[in-house]
Amino acid sequence: MHPVLILVARRVALGVLLLWAASVLLFAGTMILPGDVAQSILGQSATPVALANLRAELGLNDPPLTRYLNWLGGVLQGDLGTALTNGQDIAEALGRRLGNTLFLAATAAVIAVPLAIGLGLLAARYRDRWPDKVISTFTLATVSIPEFLLGYIAIFFLSVNFRIFPSLAAVHEGMSLGERLYAVSLPALVLVLVVLGHMMRMTRAAILNVMESAYVETAELKGLRPFAVVARHAFPNAVAPVVNVVMLNLAYLVVGVVVVEVVFVYPGMGQYLVDHVSKRDVPVVQACGLIFAAVYIGLNLVADIVSIVSNPRLRHPK
Amino acid sequence: MNDDLSRLLASLDRSGLTRRTLLGGAGAAGISAALGVSLAPASLRAATPKRGGVLKMGLGGGETTDTLDPGLSDSPVPYSVLSQWGDTIIDVSPTGELVPRIAESFSPNEDGTVWTFTIREGVRFHDGSEMTAADVVATFKRHSDENSKSGALGILQGIAGIEQNGRDVVVTLKSGSADLPYLLGDYHLVIQPNGGFDDPNAAIGTGPYKLVSAEAGVRYAFEKNQDDWDKERGFYDAVEILVINDGTARTSALQAGQVHMINRVDPKIARLMARAPGVNVTSVAGRGHYVFIMHVDKPPFDNRELRLALKWAINRQEMVDKILDGFGTVGNDIPINAAYPLFTPLPQREQDIEKAKAHYAASGHDGSPIELLVADTAFPGAVDAASLFQQSCEAAGIPLKVTRVPDDGYWSDVWNVKPFCASYWGGRPVQDQMYTTAYLSTADWNDTKFRNEAFDALIVEARAETDIARRTELYHELAKILHEEGGLICPMFNDFVDAHADAIAGWYDDPNGEMMTGRASWYTWMA
Numbered sequence: 001m002h003p004v005l006i007l008v009a010r011r012v013a014l015g016v017l018l019l020w021a022a023s024v025l026l027f028a029g030t031m032i033l034p035g036d037v038a039q040s041i042l043g044q045s046a047t048p049v050a051l052a053n054l055r056a057e058l059g060l061n062d063p064p065l066t067r068y069l070n071w072l073g074g075v076l077q078g079d080l081g082t083a084l085t086n087g088q089d090i091a092e093a094l095g096r097r098l099g100n101t102l103f104l105a106a107t108a109a110v111i112a113v114p115l116a117i118g119l120g121l122l123a124a125r126y127r128d129r130w131p132d133k134v135i136s137t138f139t140l141a142t143v144s145i146p147e148f149l150l151g152y153i154a155i156f157f158l159s160v161n162f163r164i165f166p167s168l169a170a171v172h173e174g175m176s177l178g179e180r181l182y183a184v185s186l187p188a189l190v191l192v193l194v195v196l197g198h199m200m201r202m203t204r205a206a207i208l209n210v211m212e213s214a215y216v217e218t219a220e221l222k223g224l225r226p227f228a229v230v231a232r233h234a235f236p237n238a239v240a241p242v243v244n245v246v247m248l249n250l251a252y253l254v255v256g257v258v259v260v261e262v263v264f265v266y267p268g269m270g271q272y273l274v275d276h277v278s279k280r281d282v283p284v285v286q287a288c289g290l291i292f293a294a295v296y297i298g299l300n301l302v303a304d305i306v307s308i309v310s311n312p313r314l315r316h317p318k
Numbered sequence: 319m320n321d322d323l324s325r326l327l328a329s330l331d332r333s334g335l336t337r338r339t340l341l342g343g344a345g346a347a348g349i350s351a352a353l354g355v356s357l358a359p360a361s362l363r364a365a366t367p368k369r370g371g372v373l374k375m376g377l378g379g380g381e382t383t384d385t386l387d388p389g390l391s392d393s394p395v396p397y398s399v400l401s402q403w404g405d406t407i408i409d410v411s412p413t414g415e416l417v418p419r420i421a422e423s424f425s426p427n428e429d430g431t432v433w434t435f436t437i438r439e440g441v442r443f444h445d446g447s448e449m450t451a452a453d454v455v456a457t458f459k460r461h462s463d464e465n466s467k468s469g470a471l472g473i474l475q476g477i478a479g480i481e482q483n484g485r486d487v488v489v490t491l492k493s494g495s496a497d498l499p500y501l502l503g504d505y506h507l508v509i510q511p512n513g514g515f516d517d518p519n520a521a522i523g524t525g526p527y528k529l530v531s532a533e534a535g536v537r538y539a540f541e542k543n544q545d546d547w548d549k550e551r552g553f554y555d556a557v558e559i560l561v562i563n564d565g566t567a568r569t570s571a572l573q574a575g576q577v578h579m580i581n582r583v584d585p586k587i588a589r590l591m592a593r594a595p596g597v598n599v600t601s602v603a604g605r606g607h608y609v610f611i612m613h614v615d616k617p618p619f620d621n622r623e624l625r626l627a628l629k630w631a632i633n634r635q636e637m638v639d640k641i642l643d644g645f646g647t648v649g650n651d652i653p654i655n656a657a658y659p660l661f662t663p664l665p666q667r668e669q670d671i672e673k674a675k676a677h678y679a680a681s682g683h684d685g686s687p688i689e690l691l692v693a694d695t696a697f698p699g700a701v702d703a704a705s706l707f708q709q710s711c712e713a714a715g716i717p718l719k720v721t722r723v724p725d726d727g728y729w730s731d732v733w734n735v736k737p738f739c740a741s742y743w744g745g746r747p748v749q750d751q752m753y754t755t756a757y758l759s760t761a762d763w764n765d766t767k768f769r770n771e772a773f774d775a776l777i778v779e780a781r782a783e784t785d786i787a788r789r790t791e792l793y794h795e796l797a798k799i800l801h802e803e804g805g806l807i808c809p810m811f812n813d814f815v816d817a818h819a820d821a822i823a824g825w826y827d828d829p830n831g832e833m834m835t836g837r838a839s840w841y842t843w844m845a
Contacts, residue, residue, distance in 0.1 A: 039730035047762035050467045085383035086534060087519075093382075096533075152566060159574040167567065167574045168376075170560055172537050262564045265571075267536040275382040275535055278726060 004308060004315060011304055015297045022293035023075075023286060027068050030282045036060060039280075071283060075290070081283040085276070090287050094272070098291060100171060101268040104184050105253035108191035113246055116196050120203025120242075125230055127208060135200065143197030150190045151263035158186060165189075169264040187264040191257060195249040202245040206238035213237075240307040247303040255292040367824060371844035373554040375833070376568050376577035380561035382535030387518040388508050389461055389468030394581055394832065395561055397505060399532075401836030402540045402557055403444065404508025404523035407435060407454060407487075408499050410747050412828040412835075414659055416499050419548075420454065420509055420524065421487070430494035430782055435487045435502075441547040443511050444528045451482045456513025458489070461506060470506035472762065473751060494782035496789075500747045505836065526552025526840055535561050540839075551840040572597060572817055579818035579842075581832045584698070585643040588815050596820045601645050601813045602827040605657045605745025605752075608641075608649075608697040608812060610690065610707065612805035613737040613767040618688060619805060623681035628688075629667060629807055631674035631714045632707055637809040640706065641699040645815050649808030652797045653743060653752050657811075657829045660749060660790045664801050674714035687719035691732050695725035696740035703809065704740060734765045741765065742812075747830065749793050750781050757800060766805030773799050821845055 038054040055061060074081050080090040119139070123132040142150065159167035165185045175183070210216060211234055219233045220226075258270025269288060276284040308314045380395025391400050407421040418424065421435040437451040460466060462474035479490040491498065508523050521529040524547065527540035538559040546552055560577060562568040568580045569587065573594055583591060583599060592599040612619035612628070619625060634648040647655065650666055692704040704720040711718035723732055732739050746752040755761055758777055759769040773796060780792035800806065814832040818825055823845035828835045834842075 036730070039727075047472060049464060049762075050471060053465050054467055083383065086385040088534075152570075155567075155570045155574075159576075160570050163574060166576055167570045168560060168562070168576050170537055172533065173531070263567055265560065265562045265564070265567055267533065271535065272382050279381070279383045281383060 007308055007314075008305055011301055015301050018297050019290065019293055023072065023290055024068075026286050026289040027064070027282070030277075030280065030285055031064055036280055067282070071286065075287075080287045083276070083281055083284050085279050085281045085284075090284055094269075094284070094287055094291070096173075097267060097269045097272045100266065101254055101257075101270070103171075103180065104169075104187060104191070104257070104266060104268060105250065107181065107184055107188045108195070108253055109250055111188065112192040112195050112249070113199065115192070116199035116246075117203050117242065119196070120200045121207065121227075121230055121235070123200065123204045124207035124211065124234075125227060132204075136204075139197035139200050142193035147190060147194050147257075148259050148263050150193055151186070151260060154186050154190055155263075167264070169266040171267065184264075184266070187257075187260050187266055190260055190264075191253060194260075195253065199242075199245055199249055203238070203242050206241040207234050210234040210237045236310065239310045243306045243310075244303045247299040251296045251299045254295045365824065367553045367841075367843040368845070369553045369843070370555050372556045372558060373579075373822075373839055373842075373844075374558045374560060374577040375838070376560050376562040376571045376580045377833070378561075378563050378565065378568055378580075378582045380535050380559075380563065384534040385519055386521045386529075386532060388506050388510070388514065389466060389470065389518065391506060392469050395535075395538075395559065397831075398559060398581075398833060398836050399521075399529075399538050400505060400508055401525070402527040402538075402559075402839060403521050403525040403529050404510075405525050406503050406505065406507050407437075407509065408503040410500060410503050410830055410835075412826065412830065414747075416503070420449070424499055426496070426498070430496050430498075430784070431491045433489045433491070433498050434483075435489070437485050437487060438547070439485065441524050442545050443524055444522045444543060445511065446545075447511055449509060449511075449524055451485055451487050453511055453513060454487045454509055455480050455482045456515060457507060457509050458487075458502070458513070460513040460515055460518070468506055470504050472755060473501045473504055493778065495750070496784060497748045497750045497781065501751060503747070505831075527554075527557050530556075537561065551837075553843040554839060557839045569817075572819060575819070577819075578822050579816065579833070579838060581814075581816050583815040583817050585641075585645040585813075585815060588643065588645060588817075591817060597817055598820065598825070599815065599817045600825065600827060601815045602829050603647055603655075603657060603811065604814050604829045604831070605655065605747075606743065606812050606814070607653060607655070607745065607808050608637075608700070608703065608740070608742050608810050609653075610704075610738070610740055610807040610809070611766050612807070614803075614805040615767040615769070616737040618681070618683055619737055621681045621683070622803065623677045624683055624688075625805060626802075627674045627677035627681060627714065627716055628711070628718075630670045630677060631711045631716055632807055632809055633669040633710045634809045635668070636706055636710075637703055641703045642810055642812055645813040646810045647813075649810050650801065651804065651806055651808050652800050653745070653756065653806065653808065654749055654793075654797060655811050657745070658749050658752075660786070660793050662790060662794045662797075664794075664797055667801070669710060671710075671714045674711075674716065678714060678716050685717055687717045689719050689721055689738060691721050691723050691736050691739040693723050693725050693728045693732070693740070695728050696733075697742040697812070700740045707809075734763070749796075750777065753777050753796060754781075757804070768800070768804055768806075770799065770803065818842075 038051050038060060071081060080094065082088060083090055119135050123135045126132045155167045158165045166183060167186065169183045169187050171180050171183050207230060216229060216233055219229045257268065258274055261268045261270045273285065273288040375398065377395050377398055379393045384396045386399065388400055388404060391397055405420050407419060409417040409419050411417050420438055420441065422438040424433060424435040426433045437454055441449040443449055458480045461468040461470045462477055476492050476495060477489060478492045481488045489498065511522055526543055526546050528543050530539040530541050532538045540557040542552060542555050562571055565584045569583065569591060571577045572580045588599050591597060612625060614620060629651055638644065638646050638648055650664055654661055690704055692700050694701055701722055708718045708720045733741050746755060754777060756763050756765060757768050758764065759774050776792055776796050780789055780796065783789040783792060816833055821844055822842050824842040826834065
């Protein structure tokens, strides 16, 4: 078998193992949280009788191991179960939320990734000159400002003062693609600003690193134009670290945007997870956690594979 | 006797409406349907509402875990959702009158132990089926079943039997109560087909709007119920509820014109917001209050002198000014204020460091830290309020120690469990209900562990007492006991602060709850 295939197969197997470990950790984590789901659902209005009734109904009196194994068996058959709190089918509710999250992440990524790499190339090309300084300062500033503040600034100017974009990004079924894109314009903008800096600086650093090497000097001595040197000789060799950081940022766009979701009232996964954590809705928390873990592991897998494929030394090991 | 009870009910109206107004010239049967069914004040009813338009409400207090089951609807968004599609048999007007709704009339027997409610005819559910007395009976049975998880279970515990008699629903009580209609007007008790036994989440009722789509924690859409039995409400073609939990997002959505009304305006920005163009901020004094509660059965709070020391040390006015930014009134260590019928004020307890010192010295407390647990979820600004309290105590030499704990698990592990913590109460329509819910020895939610036989006896006596003067006296007595002996430190009653756009007409203030007690979509219209 081709060594690359073996390498990839090993990575995938490791990913599956990691997912299982994540599920165990998630379960253990939800167990040690204070309070239980019945208490959390009923809140201040909990009477002992109502509590006992709800506990029995939700099966909270079973031992934890039984509950975990029941759930794992269901997941393997594609059944995520029903939410303890409102009895909804998790797969269905989660599917809609995941779709929203992926839509927002994709919108932001489609803008941010090419922009970041382009700006990174530009900054490397004009290293230490004004374009580099402007790009670096701007992206550093947007990374440094907390995302909720960026969100509020955007809302203040773009929706309250000038009324260009909506401050609410609440998408719902029955909206056309155009309406959806318009609705998510502000959160997408904020997310682009948040992830831009990291990817741009990594691109710049990786390219500059490669620029020090002998073959780049050779290319320059051959008389190639500076941009051709960067694009044809330096960039392919800088792909691995850039892909890594791009994947990390994509993962962030999927799993880490709960604050932006709250500010723009976007019905994504983050808010869904937070609500269910605070209600101790273990099946939902685990389903969300598993999906988040799968996204992280999957994207890192892609980064690994791209690194392998783009690196002749890994592609053709001795 | 019957007349006495009627007079009592009439007098519950704190606006001073006469018995004749309430009875409306009805016969000897008691209170009947002659009263108009609209809750809106007459001045507004006179204006001709414009029909049409889509009302968009941006509301905080909804989660993805919410259900449509009226019994489990305890937070602001589910409560507002309920008001769109459901009706209760009785409503309480902004001025405290009982307004017959699904029940077109009601009357008690002589000692207030048996109440008869006559159910309106010709009312249809959203699915087209006819609403009957049987549905009302089933609804009450579902909520009062001892296995029920309904939030109304507690207030229905005094009911011994519910029966249908033709068009009538007959409710038998374990002991006489003049307040039953108030209790049955509880917002959980919306009438569902077969009481919701078939599907509690169906959201099919008799209300002015039909549910079209629901996504918990995100958005609810309603359309006008064309067959609404009450033609004097529900002027919009459609209503949309958007869940906006973030206060800033809610405010900016109103300012950006994306929603027409919002609830829970942060008192800190309410004044600034009122100055913004096109926005009206409304503030209504209600019965909700913020509290610090001590378990009177656990040391050191079993010491009356220590409790009094803490009560004299706290600066209530400062809290109203700084925590509520003036959108509220000072409390007086009882859960009752002027928004309640039959309220008589006690001398206001104000901060008195000297008295606090004296009581603290008399308590013989050993000077070890007195721990107060607090979390943001207890009430908005709870952590800051606790710090203010701590500073006041320091001035009196009382070693109060504030411990901040996470919101997570607060209602399960701290409230009603730890001996001293911060909390809030939403208030109840009548005094009896408030006392019975939280201060009766046997109450589940007795969160100060206050057990006083004389107090319990007074509650029961007042409940069945038909002489108003005597009943008022009894409530005064109850308040006095709690004020002196209780474990409740009540620094403030909070206002409901809502805001709406200029495009909305017909808004009126209602002390019973926020967003015109959920009736904003019923009685306002697009100007």
